[in-house]
Amino acid sequence: MPAVSMTVNGKAVRAEVDSRTLLVQFLRETLRLTGTHVGCDTSQCGACVVHVDGVAVKSCAMLAVQAEGAEVLTIEGVATGEALHPMQEAFRQNHGLQCGYCTPGMIMTALDIVRRKGHELDDQTIREELEGNLCRCTGYHNIVKSIAAGARAMASGDPALKAAE
Numbered sequence: 001m002p003a004v005s006m007t008v009n010g011k012a013v014r015a016e017v018d019s020r021t022l023l024v025q026f027l028r029e030t031l032r033l034t035g036t037h038v039g040c041d042t043s044q045c046g047a048c049v050v051h052v053d054g055v056a057v058k059s060c061a062m063l064a065v066q067a068e069g070a071e072v073l074t075i076e077g078v079a080t081g082e083a084l085h086p087m088q089e090a091f092r093q094n095h096g097l098q099c100g101y102c103t104p105g106m107i108m109t110a111l112d113i114v115r116r117k118g119h120e121l122d123d124q125t126i127r128e129e130l131e132g133n134l135c136r137c138t139g140y141h142n143i144v145k146s147i148a149a150g151a152r153a154m155a156s157g158d159p160a161l162k163a164a165e
Helices: 023-030 086-093 103-117 123-132 141-155
Strands: 003-008 011-016 049-052 055-058 071-073
Touching: 023 049, 049 103, 055 103, 086 103, 086 141, 103 123, 103 141, 123 141
Parallel strands: 003 071
Antiparallel strands: 003 011, 049 055, 049 071
16 A cells, blocks of 8 residues: 655644545544545535645545645644634634534635635625535525635734634
């Protein structure tokens, strides 16, 4: 079996994996980072979004060996200690979750939206950018509101609000 090495949430990891192992399986089953969820196995729902070398990817559509040497960020690596990342705090404050299953993928996608589109996001832009993320519980109103608030908080310059950014 091939060995794969990468940095996950700032920690170097190495493991032998079957060449068919998906990145989401590697994260959940080998590293026990279960915040990344599997919702569909067809890369349609976005529950498995993580960042690979700073870019949001659906980890159910990527092999672990494709992440060889990469920097991987999962939802577990977003907060700093007990301090939530501003985007996580915005989801909490604005009730941007219901059952919570899609929330890690939504937050990881939201961080990527901010990276690509900036801190001033209108509802239409957020809704268009969330096209690859499904929530089966809500009407997205509070998710959109959370992302806009989180993006603004990330831009505020307050070091406490910029945790893990």
